Amino acid sequence: MSFSxxxxxxxxxxxxxxxxxxxxxxSEYDLATGxxxxxxxxxxxxxxxxxxxxxxxxxxxxxxxxxxxxxYFLIEETKTHIDVAKRVFTLRANPGIVRVPLEVExxxxxxxxxxxxxxxxxxxxxDISDDGKWLYVHWIDVSTLDERxxxxxxxxxxxxxxxxxxx
Amino acid sequence: MKKDVFVALSFLIAFLFVxxxxxVRDVLGIAENPLRPLGEFYLSHAFAHEGLTSxxxxxxxxxxxxxxxxxxxxxxxxxFLAIMGALSVLRLTREQGxxxxxxxxxxxxxxxxxxxxxxxxxVVVMIVSISASIALHGHLTPGxxxxxxxxxxxxxxxxxxxxxxxxxxxxxxxxxHTISAYALGLAIILATVVAPVLLYGGKVLxxxxxxxxxxxxxxxxxxxxxxxxxFLTVFLALGVPEWIFKLxxxxxxx
Numbered sequence: 001m002s003f004s005x006x007x008x009x010x011x012x013x014x015x016x017x018x019x020x021x022x023x024x025x026x027s028e029y030d031l032a033t034g035x036x037x038x039x040x041x042x043x044x045x046x047x048x049x050x051x052x053x054x055x056x057x058x059x060x061x062x063x064x065x066x067x068x069x070x071x072y073f074l075i076e077e078t079k080t081h082i083d084v085a086k087r088v089f090t091l092r093a094n095p096g097i098v099r100v101p102l103e104v105e106x107x108x109x110x111x112x113x114x115x116x117x118x119x120x121x122x123x124x125x126x127d128i129s130d131d132g133k134w135l136y137v138h139w140i141d142v143s144t145l146d147e148r149x150x151x152x153x154x155x156x157x158x159x160x161x162x163x164x165x166x167x
Numbered sequence: 168m169k170k171d172v173f174v175a176l177s178f179l180i181a182f183l184f185v186x187x188x189x190x191v192r193d194v195l196g197i198a199e200n201p202l203r204p205l206g207e208f209y210l211s212h213a214f215a216h217e218g219l220t221s222x223x224x225x226x227x228x229x230x231x232x233x234x235x236x237x238x239x240x241x242x243x244x245x246x247f248l249a250i251m252g253a254l255s256v257l258r259l260t261r262e263q264g265x266x267x268x269x270x271x272x273x274x275x276x277x278x279x280x281x282x283x284x285x286x287x288x289x290v291v292v293m294i295v296s297i298s299a300s301i302a303l304h305g306h307l308t309p310g311x312x313x314x315x316x317x318x319x320x321x322x323x324x325x326x327x328x329x330x331x332x333x334x335x336x337x338x339x340x341x342x343x344h345t346i347s348a349y350a351l352g353l354a355i356i357l358a359t360v361v362a363p364v365l366l367y368g369g370k371v372l373x374x375x376x377x378x379x380x381x382x383x384x385x386x387x388x389x390x391x392x393x394x395x396x397x398f399l400t401v402f403l404a405l406g407v408p409e410w411i412f413k414l415x416x417x418x419x420x421x
Contacts (some may be wrong), residue, residue: 014293015293015295022296024308041296047287048288049288107188107284107285110282115282120261128282
């Protein structure tokens with residue numbers, strides 16, 4: 001949190017969008033008050049939440065973000081839900097905690113990967129190492145201990161997209 | 168485990184039964200109840216083009232700050248007294264304050280991991296935006312100053328938990344600033360309350376004399392500022408670790 005005093009257009013747009021979404025109307029009054037609020041907030045927080053505004057406005061990154069959202073929620077979620085549902089009835093589980101190496105650089109990328117893993121049934125991120133290079137994941141079916149295979153099984157394509165979106 | 172499931176299921180069944188009885192079978196007779204004269208008066212006068220009106224399509228805000236404005240005004244004073252009480256119990260002299268800060272700085276710096284901090288950053292900024300919209304839209308849609316201030320207080324609590332109180336204070340959010348901002352909020356409220364008397368020769372809190380919705384808008388903004396910074400003041404005062412506080416006070420005894 002640094003009071004840099006420099007305005008971040010990305011933060012401005014984020015705050016204004018949330019404001020308008022929450023009020024649920026786009027009248028002149030809302031645009032005026034929303035802009036004032038967004039201006040004050042983005043002046044106070046500066047580049048605290050968005051470090052590089054060019055990234056925030058890059059259409060390529062937004063395209064990958066939407067693509068990732070669709071692919072993740074429609075395909076990966078369905079697959080793992082079916083898998084865990086089967087395990088519930090067959091009681092076939094071999095739980096354990098494994099370590100997964102992370103290659104994504106930015107904080108938001110790490111959060112995206114970690115939350116994607118937690119959100120899919122069967123895997124939960126327990127901790128992240130202090131240098132942010134390792135995730136500790138509780139996995140319902142520890143079929144292998146080889147780091148490369150573990151990563152392929154758990155992280156899947158999350159990290160490729162995280163790097164395309166945030167790095 | 169079995170007991171928990173049993174309790175949860177019986178709550179669910181009771182809830183479904185009560186809601187079915189009240190809505191579908193209309194046991195309480197709510198559906199047949201006509202609108203009472205008082206309710207009709209509020210609905211027709213809160214937003215009218217002529218005669219006495221609060222200029223607000225949001226009847227709840229109109230009632231809270233206009234029809235029963237004194238009640239809300241004195242609630243604000245009660246809140247003020249509570250905060251001043253807390254501050255006078257937990258007061259520190261300038262030297263003691265510096266001592267507390269020095270001791271806090273020596274505490275091992277604890278922060279949560281990257282995932283929590285990054286998510287909190289994003290969520291806090293969004294909560295701030297939402298709370299502002301609750302306050303500034305309070306006279307148009309459900310919302311208002313107190314609710315918005317409470318939402319904002321939650322945002323600061325999240326910052327306290329994910330980062331630390333010390334981090335915030337180092338960035339300039341000290342007790343002195345929050346008390347000043349709190350006073351500013353109260354000043355906005357008082358100015359709006361007294362304005363009808365001074366400008367239009369009306370009565371105290373007769374805010375429908377002010378042009379358009381400015382009365383309700385000002386009161387909402389004032390309450391938003393007052394509640395936000397009132398809560399923050401208490402959080403900052405209570406956020407001092409107990410052992411530090413007792414250490415400093417014990418020295419005063421000797």
